[in-house]
Amino acid sequence: MSDGLQVADVVVRYPGAERAAVDGVDLAVPTGEVVALLGPSGCGKSSLLRAVAGLEPLAGGDVAWDGVPVAGVPVHRRGFGLLFQDGQLFAHRDVAGNVAYGLPAGVRRDRAARTARVAELLDLVGLPGTQRRDVATLSGGERQRVALARALAPRPRLLLLDEPLSALDRGLRERLALDLRDVLVATATTALFVTHDQDEAFAVADRVAVMDAGRLLQVASPADLWARPASRRVAEFLGYEAFVPVPVPAAGDAVPPAVAALVGAARSAGVALLPAGGVLALAAGAFVVVPGGEGAERGGADHAAGAAVDGPGSVGTVPGAASGSAVGGPASDDRHHAGAAVDGRVEVVRSRRGRTEVVVEVAGVGRVSALAPAGWTCAAGERVALRVDAAAVAGLPG
Numbered sequence: 001m002s003d004g005l006q007v008a009d010v011v012v013r014y015p016g017a018e019r020a021a022v023d024g025v026d027l028a029v030p031t032g033e034v035v036a037l038l039g040p041s042g043c044g045k046s047s048l049l050r051a052v053a054g055l056e057p058l059a060g061g062d063v064a065w066d067g068v069p070v071a072g073v074p075v076h077r078r079g080f081g082l083l084f085q086d087g088q089l090f091a092h093r094d095v096a097g098n099v100a101y102g103l104p105a106g107v108r109r110d111r112a113a114r115t116a117r118v119a120e121l122l123d124l125v126g127l128p129g130t131q132r133r134d135v136a137t138l139s140g141g142e143r144q145r146v147a148l149a150r151a152l153a154p155r156p157r158l159l160l161l162d163e164p165l166s167a168l169d170r171g172l173r174e175r176l177a178l179d180l181r182d183v184l185v186a187t188a189t190t191a192l193f194v195t196h197d198q199d200e201a202f203a204v205a206d207r208v209a210v211m212d213a214g215r216l217l218q219v220a221s222p223a224d225l226w227a228r229p230a231s232r233r234v235a236e237f238l239g240y241e242a243f244v245p246v247p248v249p250a251a252g253d254a255v256p257p258a259v260a261a262l263v264g265a266a267r268s269a270g271v272a273l274l275p276a277g278g279v280l281a282l283a284a285g286a287f288v289v290v291p292g293g294e295g296a297e298r299g300g301a302d303h304a305a306g307a308a309v310d311g312p313g314s315v316g317t318v319p320g321a322a323s324g325s326a327v328g329g330p331a332s333d334d335r336h337h338a339g340a341a342v343d344g345r346v347e348v349v350r351s352r353r354g355r356t357e358v359v360v361e362v363a364g365v366g367r368v369s370a371l372a373p374a375g376w377t378c379a380a381g382e383r384v385a386l387r388v389d390a391a392a393v394a395g396l397p398g
Ligand SMILES: Nc1ncnc2c1ncn2[C@@H]1O[C@H](COP(=O)(O)OP(=O)(O)OP(=O)(O)O)[C@@H](O)[C@H]1O
Pocket: 014, 015, 017, 021, 039, 040, 041, 042, 043, 044, 045, 046, 047, 048, 196
C-alpha cells in the first residue's frame, strides 16, 4: 500500500465550464515529501489543491491518504492543513491566540501545554517572543509566518499551501521560501504547495509537478526537471528562452558556429544525448560574455570556415577550421574553446543585481540573454565574444 497522498485520475469541472479545470491528474506525495504544483495562471493548480482539501467536489477519480479514499470525509476531518495567500488571521486575537486556535482541543485547554507549544511554533517560524503582538501591527511576511505556525499547530498529516508567499514583495518571498522549506523539513511535514513562480517551487519542493491546461506535464526533482525538461512547453515554463534544433547529420551541411559550439559544449558536459532532430533549450546564461574579445579572434577562423555535422546528433568543424577552436568533436571536451568560436550583437544592456546582462542576437540561435563578468559593461550595437555555459543548456526531444 502506498503511503501519503494519492491523487488518481482526478477531474474537477465547474458548472457551465467548457473544459475541465483539472483533467485526469495522477500524483503521489509520499509522507515527508514536499511537492510543488507549478503552472501558469488558470492551469488548474488551485482547483486540484482544493479538490484534495475537499473544497471542490471530484467530477472523476479518487483522492486517498495511505490508500484510504477521503472523498466522503468532510474537509475538517481529513487531517489536512490549509494555508492561503492571505493567511486570514483573526484580527481580534493576538499572535498567541491565532496560533493557539490551531492546537488540538486537549492542548488548548491545558494552559502550560498551550503556552509551551505556541512558543515552540513561534520559534520555529522565526517569531519568538511575539505572543502578545496585535496581528494588525505585523508586516505581511510576519502575518504569513503566524499563519504558517497556526496551520502547523495541529500537526496536519498533509499541509496544503496555495500561493502562500505571492502577496509579498520579491526579496521577502525569496527569503521566506527558504525559511518555509526549513520549517517543513524540520517538522517532517508532507506538503503540496501551489505556485506560479519557478524559483519558489525550486526553493521549497523536493519534487515539482508542472501543470498546464488541467494536466500534469512532468513531475521531477528540481535538478532533474531543470536538466531534462520533458517538452518544450515545460522548458518554456521553467524559463528556457531559446530553442535550437540539433542539426540533422548530413555530411557537408554548414552549421552556424554558435550551434556547433552549443552542441559541442552540451555533449562535453554530458547533457542528455541529443538525438538527431532533437532540440537544445537555452536558459539565460547559456552564453557568457568573454571580455576583451579574445574569443572572437579565435572564433574568426571558425566563423570563416563554418562547421559541419559529423555524425548522428553530433557536430564538428569542417576540415581546415582552426583545431584550437574545434567544437563538438570527440577530441574536444573544452567548453571554453567551444564557446570562444561565437560572437553576437548586443541589442539590450541591462543590470541585474549589480551585474551586467545583455540580450544578444547570435547567428543561428536568435536572441538570448548572456551574462557578463562582474564589472564589465558595453553599449547596444557592439559585437561581443561569447562562450557557452552548458549548465544552462538542456536537450529536448524533437
Ligand atoms: N469557482 C469557479 N467557477 C468556475 N470556474 C472556475 C472556478 N474556479 C476556477 N475556475 C476556472 O478553472 C480554471 C482553473 O482555475 P484555477 O484557479 O484552478 O487555476 P490556477 O492555476 O490556480 O490559477 P491562478 O494561478 O491564477 O490562481 C480557470 O479557467 C478558472 O477560470
